[in-house]
Amino acid sequence: MNDLKSKIELLKKEVSSIEYDKNKEVFDGILSLIDILSEEVRALSDRQESLEENLEYIDEDIIGLQDELFEEVSIEDLMEMEEEYVEIKCNNCQKPLFIEGDTINNSSIIPCPFCNKNAIEK
Numbered sequence: 486m487n488d489l490k491s492k493i494e495l496l497k498k499e500v501s502s503i504e505y506d507k508n509k510e511v512f513d514g515i516l517s518l519i520d521i522l523s524e525e526v527r528a529l530s531d532r533q534e535s536l537e538e539n540l541e542y543i544d545e546d547i548i549g550l551q552d553e554l555f556e557e558v559s560i561e562d563l564m565e566m567e568e569e570y571v572e573i574k575c576n577n578c579q580k581p582l583f584i585e586g587d588t589i590n591n592s593s594i595i596p597c598p599f600c601n602k603n604a605i606e607k
């Protein structure tokens with residue numbers, strides 16, 4: 486960008502040294518056009534830069550989310566999860582039920598989904 490700026494400045498100097506004639510007017514016109522265009526390009530590249538910066542942040546966020554979502558689950562974790570559920574038989578209809586161990590320990594009534602009666606009624 487700075488390179489472009491200095492080239493434009495150089496051109497301006499050269500044009501200003503031209504003796505007044507029709508050519509000078511044309512050159513001036515072209516130069517002011519180039520000036521406008523170079524400003525546009527600069528503004529665009531500024532926006533591009535900030536877009537790229539934002540993309541980088543989004544990228545980092547996504548990587549963080551991925552890490553959270555796909556945190557490795559070990560075999561031990563899976564076993565532990567499985568252990569939390571206990572297979573019991575409904576006291577009424579004898580169908581197998583999978584109940585959380587805590588629930589069995591803490592409740593006196595577990596409704597059986599098959600017969601709707603209390604599965605742990607003694």
Ligand SMILES: [Zn+2]
Pocket residue numbers: 575576577578579580597598599600601602604
């Ligand atoms: Zn039952």
